[in-house]
Structures are given as C-alpha cells and as structure tokens.
Amino acid sequence: MKPKVIVYKKIDTTVLAYLSENCEVTYFETLDSQSLPSFYQELKNATGIIGSGLKVDAKLLDLAPQLKVISNISVGYDNLDMPEISKRNIMATNTPEVLNDSVADTIFGLLLATARRMPELNQLVKSGGWTAQVGEGLYGVDVHHKKLGIIGMGGIGSAIAKRAHFGFDMPILYHNRSRNTEAEQTFQATYYSLEELCQQADFICLMTPLTPNTVKLIGEKEFKLMKKTAIFVNGSRGATVDEDALVHALQNGEILAAGLDVFAQEPVSPDHPLLGMDNVVTLPHIGSATHETRLKMANLAAESLVIGLQGKMPQTLINQEVFAEVQ
Template identity: 70%
Template sequence: MKPKVIVYKKVEPEVLEYIQRTCDVVYFEGLDSLNYSEFLQELKSAQGILGSGLKVDKSLLDQAPQLKIVCNASVGYDNFDVTELSNRGIMATNTPEVLNETVADTIMGLILSTARRMPELDQLVKSGQWTSTIGEKWFGVDVHHKVLGIIGMGGIGSAVTKRARFGFDMNILYHNRSRNEEAEQKYGATYCSMEDLLKQSDFVCLMTPLTPQTENMMGEKEFKLMKESAIFINCSRGKTVDEDALVHALATGEIYAAGLDVFVQEPVNEDNPLLSMKNVVTLPHIGSATSETRLKMAMLAATNLVAGLQGEIPPTLIKTGVRVK
C-alpha cells in the first residue's frame, strides 16, 4: 500500500508524476480559508507533506498522528518547529544549494538597480518627465571597485561574492558564524567583525537564515554604524531586520538607500512607509523566482519526500536529531 502524502502548493506536472509513482497524493495548488478544513481532514492520515510557508508546529502536528516527514520547497525552514518535529521523530527537509545562483542574480540586480536608481529613473522616463539631459539630481553611485560587506557567507553569499569580485572588482568583507576559507582563497574575501563590516562597507548585504539569534539583527545600532553613503540589501528574511529602524535610517540619511526582496509582513502592507520612499527598491520576494529554479526546488523537495518514506536518508535532511532507519 502506497503511503499517503499531501502536496499543498502548485508544482509542475513532472514533479507530481514523480511522487505519484510511489505515493498516493492529495493535491492542493495552495491553501486558503476555503480548503484548509479539507486539508486538515486529509492530514489525519497523511505520512508526508510537501509545500512551503505552512506553519508546522505543535498545533498542526497534533492533527497529524501518522506524519513521518515534512518537506519545504524552499531553503528557509523558519516555518518549522524543529524541536517539536525532533521530539516526535518526524524528518524535516529543505531545498538548499539549487537556488544559490538564481538568488545571487537577484541580489546583484538589487545592488545595481538601487545604486543606479533604475526603478526611479524608469518611472521618470515613462511618466514623460525626461525632458532634458539628466543632471546631478538624478545621479546614482558606482558599484565597481566598492566594498561589499556580506553578512552570512553560505552558498548564496559565496555566489554573490563571485559575481561581485570578478564582475565588478569589488572588495569583499564578510561576517559569518565561522570562517569560510574557500571564499577567502577563491575570491579574496576578508573575514571581519560585524562592527568593522558595517563601518567599512559601501554595500551591506544580509544573507542569514531567520533564527532566534538573527531576528532583528539589523537594528538602530547597526544602521548607525553604516556609512551615510552606504546601501543596505536584504534577501534573507524580513524579520532579520527591525523595519522601524530601517525606515528611520533611510528617512534621516543615516544610510543612502536600500534594496529589499523581503519584509516583516508578506505580502507587504500597503501603508508600509518603505513603499513611499524613493531611495528604496522593493521586490515581492522573488529571489528564486524563475521557472528553471522553482522546478529544481520542487523536484528536490519531492526527492526528499520519496526517499524519507522509503526508509532512505533524504538528500537535504535538516539536522533535527531524528534517526532515519
């Protein structure tokens, strides 16, 4: 008898077909108020679930007595209560690495578009306000040969470093929980303290996972340390930043600009002051949003799901202390 699994986000047909070879699949293209009660009913007999964003905590797990594995089709897993999953012997997986290059492209896009004010100037042209030669009022700042500070030198940080160093001759500073010798040797990155990174960098790129230790790690104190000419980039998670402190830093000129792909509340509230700031470039959490990369992520999540239910070690098992038989 095939194990029952729930896929609760839209996935490509080939991903669904792959799972269906070994599992009985209940498929939701997304969860909302109209189908959530049906989802909970199906959850009672499910052995695996696959999707992203769903809060998997004690209250949900209490309704899933047969669950053996939960699979995120994302690199982040702050929606998982890892301790609770570990206590119940439930495996958890995510999809790191396969999105590194695509997210790095997005980060470089934010760096360039923020520094050169591209969205603002795009609107200038489209609104018919480009009536003469562009003067200093509309100038941006150079990216090449500047100092890029990366907070979180993991796979994505390394991919950004490669682009910045070899594409734009940028000098790289980084701060991480541990030294990344490969980044130092291959790209000439220099390890330094958080304080030194903030003081010296022309661009500060935050690339850490969301944990209790990283929540609000960029706040009033950190923005005050940055140069007035510096640009802040966030493609990690919205809650790694104190948004009120960021708004204040931008409004008072403590920093020059910001490029953001993530927010504390997503989708972002329409009254969020960041949306009305001309020195802020905003994106709707599109870091990995290409068809090619999303297919790779979904297929890796499916591979994790099938492997775990067949008694194998999933390729990207999150370390929860659960032993795989």
C-alpha cells in the same frame, strides 16, 4: 500500499506525476479558508507533506499522527518548529544549493538597481518626465571597486561574492557564524566583526537565515555605524531587520538607500513607509522565482520526500539525528 502524501502548493505537472507514481497524493494548489478544513482532515492519515510557507508547529502536528516526512520547498525553514518536529521523530528536508545562483542574481540585480536608481529612472521615462538631459539630482553611485559587505557567507552569500569579486572587482568583507576559508581563498574575502563590517562596507547584503539569534540582527546601532553613503540590501528574511530602525535611518540620511526583497510582514502593507521612499527599491520576495529554479527546487523536494518515506536518508535532511532514531 503507497504512502499517503499531501501536496499543499502548486507544483509542475511532472513533479506531481513523479509523486503520484510513488505515493497516494492529495493535491491542494493553495491553502485558503475554503481548502484548509479539507487539508486538516487529510492530515489525519498523511505520512508525508510537501510545500512551502506553511507554519508547522505542535498544533498542526497534533493533527498528523502518522507523519514521517516534511519536505519544505525552500532553503529557509523558519516556518518549521524543528525542536517539536524532531521530538516526534519526523524527518524534515529543505532545498539548499539548487537556488544559490538564481537568488544571487536577484540580490545583485537589486543592488545594481538601487545604486543606479533604475526603477526611479524607468518611471521617469515612462511617465514622460524625461524632457531634458538628466541632471545630478538623478545620478546614482558606482558599484565597481566598492567594498561589499556580506552578512551570512553561506552558499548564496558565496555566489554573490563570486559575482562581485570577478565581475565588479569589489573587495569582499564578510561576517559569518564561522570563518569561510573557501571564500577567503577564492574571492580574497576578509572576515570582519559585524560592527567593523557595518563601518567599512559601501554595500551591505544581509543573507543570514532567520533564527532566534538573527531576529532584528540589523537595527538602530548597526545603521548608525554604516556610512552615510552606504546601500543596504536585505535578501534574507524581513524579521532579520528592525524595519522601524531602517525607516529612521533612511529618513535621517544615516544611509543612502536600501534594496529589499523581503519584509517583516508579507505581502507588505501598501501604506508601509518604506514603499513611499524613492531611495528604496522593493521586490515581492522573488529571489529564487524563475521557472527553471522553482522546478529544480520542487524536484529536489519531491525526491527527498519519496526517499524519506522509503526509509532512506534524504541528502537534504535537516534534522539528521532523527534518521538514526527511526531506524
């Protein structure tokens, strides 16, 4: 008998076909007020679930007593209550590495767009406001040869450093839980404390995972340490930044500008003060959102789910200690 699996996210038909070959699949393109009751009902007999964004906590797990594998189509897994999942000997997987380059492209593009004020100037042209030579009031700032500070030198942070070092001759400063000797050797990156990085960098990219230790990692103290000419870019999670402190820093000229792909509440409220600032460039959390990369992520997640349900250890298993327990 095939294991019963629930898909709770729209995925490519090829991925769905692969899952259907190996599992009995119940498919929800999205979870909303109409589909949630059916989803909860299906959880009773599910041995695996696959999707993204769903909060998986004790309350949900109580509805799924047969669950063996959770496959998260994302590199981040702050939506998963890992202690509770591990306590129940359920394997959880994510999709690291395959999205590194796509996210790095997005974040570096956001950095460039913010520095050179591209969205603002694009709107100027399209609205008919370009009636004369652009004056100093609309100038941006150079990116090349400026100091780039990366907070979180993991796979994505390293991919950003690669673009900055080889493409823009930017000195790389970084802060991480541990030293990244490969980044130091390959990109001549220099390790700094968080405080020193904030003081020294011209551009600051926040790329840490969301954990209890990184909630509001960047706040009033850190913004006050930054240069008045600094540009802050957040490509991690919205909750890693104190948004009120960011608003204050921008309004009071403590930093020059910000580029944001993430917000504390998503979708962000249209009346959020950050959305009314010309010196803030915003994106709707689309770091990995290309057709190619999302397909790679879904394929990896599906393969991890099937492997886990076959009693084997997925390469992307987050809680590897659980595998030993279930053997």
